[in-house]
Amino acid sequence: MATIQTSNNPQNSASSTQLVPEVSCIPKHVAVIMDGNGRWATQRHLPRMAGHERGVAALRRVVEASVKLGVEALTVFAFSSENWRRPEDEVSFLMTLFLKALRREVRELDANKIQLRVIGDLSGLSMRLRKAVEEAEVITAANNRMVLTVAVNYGGRWDVLNAMNKALAASPDIRSLRAPMTEDDLRPYLALSNLPEPDLFIRTGGEQRMSNFMLWQLAYTELYFTDVLWPDFDADCLQAAVHSYQTRERRFGRTSGQLAQHVGSESKSRSP
Ligand code: IPE
Ligand code: IPE
Ligand code: MG
Numbered sequence: 001m002a003t004i005q006t007s008n009n010p011q012n013s014a015s016s017t018q019l020v021p022e023v024s025c026i027p028k029h030v031a032v033i034m035d036g037n038g039r040w041a042t043q044r045h046l047p048r049m050a051g052h053e054r055g056v057a058a059l060r061r062v063v064e065a066s067v068k069l070g071v072e073a074l075t076v077f078a079f080s081s082e083n084w085r086r087p088e089d090e091v092s093f094l095m096t097l098f099l100k101a102l103r104r105e106v107r108e109l110d111a112n113k114i115q116l117r118v119i120g121d122l123s124g125l126s127m128r129l130r131k132a133v134e135e136a137e138v139i140t141a142a143n144n145r146m147v148l149t150v151a152v153n154y155g156g157r158w159d160v161l162n163a164m165n166k167a168l169a170a171s172p173d174i175r176s177l178r179a180p181m182t183e184d185d186l187r188p189y190l191a192l193s194n195l196p197e198p199d200l201f202i203r204t205g206g207e208q209r210m211s212n213f214m215l216w217q218l219a220y221t222e223l224y225f226t227d228v229l230w231p232d233f234d235a236d237c238l239q240a241a242v243h244s245y246q247t248r249e250r251r252f253g254r255t256s257g258q259l260a261q262h263v264g265s266e267s268k269s270r271s272p
Pocket of ligand 2: 078079
């Protein structure tokens, strides 16, 4: 069973641009862009909303399969900061679906010792939704089998700017020192700073782009794209992604020869 520590663990805050993180055969952290719900429905002459509903069922399957595999953290993109530009009825359907799914699933997540987190600009969500998010986070806070993070009203650029504003507000002297800001100054304020950076990124639905997802955290993540539409994604599809991940050599800017000698991490003082 995975026992991820979500805070105060130096390994978790290791930066892939500074240290070689511990790499294991099963990715510790998997990040997913769950794309293709609309096309799944359209192919079946159904309204797009039917695809979103089936998308929730797919997420349930993937959470279960991830726990079984021993994944420690699963982060999924549910609604981007740009998705507000969709037709109003689709946006409001998605918000209602999120609220219903949250209320329905929280007990089961808790029973399975899964910690639920929500990242993104929550100030853009309704009070009802924010309250449900807060309750679900409190109920599941002590769970340590897997951390499930749902990104809602999230954008990678928002994340970096938000972190920058928070860092400056917390230490106005960063400005007055006129010293360049470092990764270490910013990292604590970025979303998911309590988790290791994602090892494996999966995007379903055939598109090969990031769509403003975790631009900072995915710096050295292995990328996997599949044509499978999200509502059809299942345990076998996840296994295929993990299998592809296992064939990759993660070099973090080094050479193969260096990696062979490398065990664990490398001192920051040796870089660049
Ligand atoms: C992903 O599926 C879900 C959200 C973005 C909310 P889409 O709704 O983007 O499905 P496609 O890409 O139009 O098929
Ligand atoms: C990314 O999918 C966002 C989510 C899956 C929540 P989109 O469907 O919004 O991305 P684009 O518009 O195709 O890039
Ligand atoms: Mg899409």
